[in-house]
Amino acid sequence: MTGNAGMRTVAIVPAAGVGARMGQDKALLDLGGVTAIERIVTTCHTAGVDEVIVVRRTDAAPIPDHLDALVVTTSGEGEMADSLRLAYLKVPRDAEAVLVFPVDHALVEADTVLALRAKLLRDDSAMALPLYRGKPGHPIAMTRTVFAEIDRDGALLSDVVRRDQDRVSVVATANPWVRADMDHPEDLRAARCALTGEPWNAVAQMYRHRSHRSFESGELPQAQIERLVDAARHASTSSFTQAYSVIAVRDPAIKADCARLCAGQQQINEAPVFFAICADLHKIAVACGKQGTAVQAQSLELSLQATIDAALLGQNLQLAGEAEGLGGCMIGAARNHPIEIAERLGLPKHCIVIFGMTMGVPKDDPIPRGRMPLQGVLHWDRYDEECIDDVLQAADDGMRAWAKQTNAERGGYAGRPVNETKGWAERMARMWGGDSQYAKAREVLADELTQLGFGLGS
Numbered sequence: 001m002t003g004n005a006g007m008r009t010v011a012i013v014p015a016a017g018v019g020a021r022m023g024q025d026k027a028l029l030d031l032g033g034v035t036a037i038e039r040i041v042t043t044c045h046t047a048g049v050d051e052v053i054v055v056r057r058t059d060a061a062p063i064p065d066h067l068d069a070l071v072v073t074t075s076g077e078g079e080m081a082d083s084l085r086l087a088y089l090k091v092p093r094d095a096e097a098v099l100v101f102p103v104d105h106a107l108v109e110a111d112t113v114l115a116l117r118a119k120l121l122r123d124d125s126a127m128a129l130p131l132y133r134g135k136p137g138h139p140i141a142m143t144r145t146v147f148a149e150i151d152r153d154g155a156l157l158s159d160v161v162r163r164d165q166d167r168v169s170v171v172a173t174a175n176p177w178v179r180a181d182m183d184h185p186e187d188l189r190a191a192r193c194a195l196t197g198e199p200w201n202a203v204a205q206m207y208r209h210r211s212h213r214s215f216e217s218g219e220l221p222q223a224q225i226e227r228l229v230d231a232a233r234h235a236s237t238s239s240f241t242q243a244y245s246v247i248a249v250r251d252p253a254i255k256a257d258c259a260r261l262c263a264g265q266q267q268i269n270e271a272p273v274f275f276a277i278c279a280d281l282h283k284i285a286v287a288c289g290k291q292g293t294a295v296q297a298q299s300l301e302l303s304l305q306a307t308i309d310a311a312l313l314g315q316n317l318q319l320a321g322e323a324e325g326l327g328g329c330m331i332g333a334a335r336n337h338p339i340e341i342a343e344r345l346g347l348p349k350h351c352i353v354i355f356g357m358t359m360g361v362p363k364d365d366p367i368p369r370g371r372m373p374l375q376g377v378l379h380w381d382r383y384d385e386e387c388i389d390d391v392l393q394a395a396d397d398g399m400r401a402w403a404k405q406t407n408a409e410r411g412g413y414a415g416r417p418v419n420e421t422k423g424w425a426e427r428m429a430r431m432w433g434g435d436s437q438y439a440k441a442r443e444v445l446a447d448e449l450t451q452l453g454f455g456l457g458s
Helices: 036-046 080-088 110-122 144-153 157-163 185-196 202-207 222-232 252-261 266-270 282-290 300-323 338-344 385-410 424-432 437-441 445-451
Strands: 009-014 051-057 070-074 097-100 127-132 140-143 168-172 244-249 273-280 327-331 351-360
Touching (some): 036 051, 051 080, 070 080, 080 144, 080 157, 097 110, 097 144, 110 127, 110 168, 127 157, 140 144, 185 222, 202 300, 222 300, 244 252, 252 266, 252 273, 266 351, 273 300, 300 351, 338 445, 385 424
Parallel strands (some): 009 097, 051 070
Antiparallel strands (some): 127 140
């Protein structure tokens, strides 16, 4: 296959390193169900590269044998310069351009390779490299004559790039992976997240949030659950306390019990996983005991820290799931029977379920509710109490508009028609006013939490 007419191109993929910092062979990293080397070879051929040369160590595991690539081996330590000089001996005589494509940059797409090759032709450049946010990256395309300098002069690739800036052209790209090396396990986690993620940045994803209460059948892979919770636990934490735990409930019988204890919510049974988000002082209690002291579990401040820590983790977890195309719903009813749910989940003393969360591939498509006007949330320098009447009116109007649209387009909410006359203020007064059933249902919550060793005192 030949891409740009008149420019036969060979890609060289240095993949002879031991991957010491990564802890495994980078070429064989699993990236979305295929290895890194498979992604690169496919990308090169998709972009019209005529031949791919992969440099491997003599003792390295074999790459997939179906790949359309020439493998050359080296007994060296995997230095890029040595790999490039070895590969130079295998470059066909009729090749006019060489693309150096390190295995670290396996997530670079074919459009970048196409743009680099086109740059060599269109601008009569000797070298072309991608630029992300003003900084250069890989892969690097160059004429055969320039590439020969690595072999002839014993130069490093970086030396060749810097030798004569006039012969170097750049191609701006929005792909951060031209810059991002996969050197450490966290780089691999980021790469896998990028492959499974929705095409939205974090802020756009926040605007798109909706609570989903119905899910497709099928399990979530354990590796995905681990990845999402791993990402979520990097939320901010007060004084590095990390006073949280997550129970990922997949067992149908345990989920059924959790559903019963959470007001019989069917979504818990239907979701492939129910997360119990816990404020956890148990680890701190154990740590204190090892140091010859006792945790101040009665401290209101410590209880608040643990609750806030858990809430931050929970929000991160939901956002992480949504970024990978999943949906979820936070379950406050997990506080309906805190003692019973703690017993069912085997929670130790000083550990309570603050809220639950269902998660899975969403089957429903709820109308977004929006939020009250920003003016009611964002105040400048001092709280602006004068705006509250207007804010409440707008919140009422928004709630009624949502109810009308939900009834018309979805036949109601959670299987029931929504009252189109009630505004936000009336709903809040019913929920939390003087006759609040919510408040009455949890009149003993403080006593229950105290029994669980989670004090709400001074």
